Amino acid sequence: MKPQGKKKATIYDLSVLSGCSASTVSAVLNGTWRKRRIKESTAELIQGLAEQHQYTANLQARGLRNSRSGLVGLLLPVHDNRYFSSMAQTFEAQVRSHGKCPVVVSASRDPQEELATVETLISYSIDELFIAGATDPDSVHGLCEAAGIRHINIDLPGTKAPSVISDNYQGARLLTQAIIKRFDDAASPLKPEELFLFGGRNDHASRERIKGFRDIKTELLGHDSDACIQPTGYSPGMTQKAFEAFYEREGKLPRGLFINSSINFEGLLRFMAQHPHETFADIVVGCYDYDPFGSFLPFPVIMIRQDTESMLAKAFELIEETRPAVKIHLIQPELVHPRTALKGPLDSIRDIDA
Amino acid sequence: MKPQGKKKATIYDLSVLSGCSASTVSAVLNGTWRKRRIKESTAELIQGLAEQHQYTANLQARGLRNSRSGLVGLLLPVHDNRYFSSMAQTFEAQVRSHGKCPVVVSASRDPQEELATVETLISYSIDELFIAGATDPDSVHGLCEAAGIRHINIDLPGTKAPSVISDNYQGARLLTQAIIKRFDDAASPLKPEELFLFGGRNDHASRERIKGFRDIKTELLGHDSDACIQPTGYSPGMTQKAFEAFYEREGKLPRGLFINSSINFEGLLRFMAQHPHETFADIVVGCYDYDPFGSFLPFPVIMIRQDTESMLAKAFELIEETRPAVKIHLIQPELVHPRTALKGPLDSIRDIDA
DNA sequence: TTGAAAGCGCTAACAA
DNA sequence: TTGTTAGCGCTTTCAA
Numbered sequence: 001m002k003p004q005g006k007k008k009a010t011i012y013d014l015s016v017l018s019g020c021s022a023s024t025v026s027a028v029l030n031g032t033w034r035k036r037r038i039k040e041s042t043a044e045l046i047q048g049l050a051e052q053h054q055y056t057a058n059l060q061a062r063g064l065r066n067s068r069s070g071l072v073g074l075l076l077p078v079h080d081n082r083y084f085s086s087m088a089q090t091f092e093a094q095v096r097s098h099g100k101c102p103v104v105v106s107a108s109r110d111p112q113e114e115l116a117t118v119e120t121l122i123s124y125s126i127d128e129l130f131i132a133g134a135t136d137p138d139s140v141h142g143l144c145e146a147a148g149i150r151h152i153n154i155d156l157p158g159t160k161a162p163s164v165i166s167d168n169y170q171g172a173r174l175l176t177q178a179i180i181k182r183f184d185d186a187a188s189p190l191k192p193e194e195l196f197l198f199g200g201r202n203d204h205a206s207r208e209r210i211k212g213f214r215d216i217k218t219e220l221l222g223h224d225s226d227a228c229i230q231p232t233g234y235s236p237g238m239t240q241k242a243f244e245a246f247y248e249r250e251g252k253l254p255r256g257l258f259i260n261s262s263i264n265f266e267g268l269l270r271f272m273a274q275h276p277h278e279t280f281a282d283i284v285v286g287c288y289d290y291d292p293f294g295s296f297l298p299f300p301v302i303m304i305r306q307d308t309e310s311m312l313a314k315a316f317e318l319i320e321e322t323r324p325a326v327k328i329h330l331i332q333p334e335l336v337h338p339r340t341a342l343k344g345p346l347d348s349i350r351d352i353d354a
Numbered sequence: 355m356k357p358q359g360k361k362k363a364t365i366y367d368l369s370v371l372s373g374c375s376a377s378t379v380s381a382v383l384n385g386t387w388r389k390r391r392i393k394e395s396t397a398e399l400i401q402g403l404a405e406q407h408q409y410t411a412n413l414q415a416r417g418l419r420n421s422r423s424g425l426v427g428l429l430l431p432v433h434d435n436r437y438f439s440s441m442a443q444t445f446e447a448q449v450r451s452h453g454k455c456p457v458v459v460s461a462s463r464d465p466q467e468e469l470a471t472v473e474t475l476i477s478y479s480i481d482e483l484f485i486a487g488a489t490d491p492d493s494v495h496g497l498c499e500a501a502g503i504r505h506i507n508i509d510l511p512g513t514k515a516p517s518v519i520s521d522n523y524q525g526a527r528l529l530t531q532a533i534i535k536r537f538d539d540a541a542s543p544l545k546p547e548e549l550f551l552f553g554g555r556n557d558h559a560s561r562e563r564i565k566g567f568r569d570i571k572t573e574l575l576g577h578d579s580d581a582c583i584q585p586t587g588y589s590p591g592m593t594q595k596a597f598e599a600f601y602e603r604e605g606k607l608p609r610g611l612f613i614n615s616s617i618n619f620e621g622l623l624r625f626m627a628q629h630p631h632e633t634f635a636d637i638v639v640g641c642y643d644y645d646p647f648g649s650f651l652p653f654p655v656i657m658i659r660q661d662t663e664s665m666l667a668k669a670f671e672l673i674e675e676t677r678p679a680v681k682i683h684l685i686q687p688e689l690v691h692p693r694t695a696l697k698g699p700l701d702s703i704r705d706i707d708a
Numbered sequence: 709t710t711g712a713a714a715g716c717g718c719t720a721a722c723a724a
Numbered sequence: 725t726t727g728t729t730a731g732c733g734c735t736t737t738c739a740a
Contacts, residue, residue, distance in 0.1 A: 008500075008501065010732095010733055010734085011733070011734070012733080020710075020711085021710065021711045021712075022711085022712095022733090022734085022735095023710080023711065023712080023713095023734095023735075023736075024709090024710060024711075026733090026734060026735060026736090027710095027735085027736095030734085030735080032735090032736095036709085036710085037709055037710090038709065038710075039709060039710090042709085042710085054500075056473055056476070056477050057477060057733085057734075058418070058477060058479070058732085058733050058734070059474070059477040059478045059479075059734095060414045060417045060418045060423060060477075060478060060479050060732090060733080060734095061418050061716090061732070061733035061734040061735090062733075062734055062735075063414045063716095063734090064412070064414045064415050064418050064716050064717065064718090064732090064733080064734075065715080065716050065733080065734045065735050065736085066716085066734085066735070067716070069414060069478075071478075078443060078700060078703065079433070079439045079440075079442040079443045079446065079458070080436065080439040080440040080442070080443045080698060080699055080700060081439070081700075082434065082436075085433045085434040085435070085439040085442075086433075086434040088433040088434070088439075088458075088460075089432060089433045089434045089460065092433065092459070092460055101459075101474050101478075102459065103457055103459075104433070104442075104458050104459075105446070105455075105456065105457075105458070106442075106443070106446055108703045109703065110703075119410055120413070120455050122410070123410050123411060123412060123413040123414075124413045124414060124423075124425075124455075125412070125413075125414050146362075146408075147362065235700070235701070235703075236695075236697075236700065236701065237697075237701060263700065265647075266646050266695060269646050269647065269649070269650055269695035270695040272650055272693065272695070273693055273694055273695045291647050292620050292623050292647075293619075293623065293645050293646075293647030293648040293651065294647040295623070296623055296626055296651050296652070297647065297650050297651065297652070298650070298651070298652040339626065339627055340627055341590075341620060341623035341624040341626070341627045343590075343591075344434060345434055346432060346434060346435075346589070346590065346617065347589070347590065347591060349432065349462045349463065349464075349589075364716095364717055364718085365717070365718070366717080374726075374727085375726065375727045375728075376717090376718080376719095376727090376728095377718095377719075377720080377726080377727065377728080377729095378725090378726060378727075380717090380718060380719060380720090381719085381720095381726095384718085384719080386719090386720095390720095390725085390726085391725055391726090392725065392726075393725060393726090396725085396726085411717085411718075412716085412717050412718070414716090414717080414718095415716070415717035415718045415719090415732090416717075416718055416719075417718090417732095418716090418717080418718075418732050418733065418734090419717080419718045419719050419720090419731080419732050420718085420719070420732085421732070
């Protein structure tokens, strides 16, 4: 008979073994024993037994009793995206350092799924929730508030809970300006009708970026028209189609390209796969997202790195306040020049036998 | 008084409201009522009340009672990596489609942290565990077995539980061969001492890849020496250092480069950031990982895309068997030619107002 | 310094 | 067709 499914030891087992009551065992094992004035020696006895029998607390039972679980949630739109997965990485580290258990889930940018997912998390008596890139943060707020769960919006702001977001307006200005600057020494200067924005949709981040783009473009190039804005959603496929359509119509790409996110940038890649190098000979791309590989493409790619570390640090700071003000905290993103390979959260992970 | 932290409705509340007993309410609300032969009308009554009072089950209580939680875990080395985050993405979709709740956690490739993390998950009565890229799958197995938890290794195999891994040997042969082929029309053919492998360490995947690399290299180029293998660990920093050292010594890069993973590839990017374009004029890179941006760099980059969808599909299939054989299942990876932008899990996500 | 007892919300025999 | 009851493993008064 293998120790297959051997029942885990409980405080009652240890209670019997030690001759103490369950409540004493409980106190010893959850760290409250000093303030319950339990004798050092009994504590040691019980701790020894616990070790010996590989006791680990049943966290569901504890959670049920305390109506809190020790779980801290991060709700993401998607996992497989550099921005969000780096958020997940720093989130985990932060939560762990607070002695809690991180839970990361994605909801596909679908308002229904967001709500359902959050309900599930609440049903597990999650303690705190970080809501990143939610399409509908205020509804999520509703659920959290009703359940008395502390929560913070990240990346996309809500109107009912504190929000920490990237300064999309400033970032977009920076990026757009950098694109334009890049043409300073070009044979012919960049004309307003040669600078386009692709990607994004009608969410707060996109709107701010579009505003930043248009403002600085008008300032520097004197003009901007609606036609230069192509909000293709957050999908590589749609973005590719938009590029194909543009190319079909114009016979070339815009020389200056502001791309709303790495997801949209992948749409450009799909377009690239269908067209020869020469198509991209003369273009400058700015991408509102950072990807190290993207930074080394065969044309100048200027990128924006959103500062997930600072955003999360701020978010953790806020969530610990008793009554955080419902306001938006802007975090400045960073402009990344072409051919730059930044360090990331992975760099702090040790690599033993490297 | 806002509905701040208003207590959630329980089956007892509904029991009172409906005039039925708690067990009836419970049965109705967890779907077992048909087989408990509860009248359709009472079921409807209770469901109506539940809706009205926004009842949601306390999953910790249910889990405690059932000694299972409805949670399914995926243990990853890291989040912010394309391979693993795409694994997370498909994992979530799969788990959701089974009506369970996915939990993704990372453990930094640290055996201690892996064990601690799994213990925590077990303490939450997780139902099943998918162990991806664990440095020490067999110890993790020990914990799962003791707790009676079904588990499967992914990516890095263990000897005690079924494993689904990428066919690293074949993949490496494919990739190496493709690198060599690429020099067929070159001015001078590739010599054995011009083809190097960088990255990886002493884990199963790396060993297999190195074997595949060396075998096919010897077959095609007639020779391979230990000096051509540079296992720099899974860290961009170390890899960069290795490239710098090589360059310092030789005054140039190897013309043929097999890079063990995208993480190591980032090390090459960091090296690139310090050196002019010309340094890379003549090289061909093969990377054992797929990244769409990596595929479009200014030199030929051949990549391997590991088939996470198939791996997870197989893993789910196995975990559902009552007594799965402890064997290794190989999944064939895919060779990706330069300038290719593949579709990914994101493509199946709808994008509403695109 | 410790123990007894109640209860968190839910499920599943067993009875009725 | 439904209700009664016990208990999952833990914490926390309150009493000793």
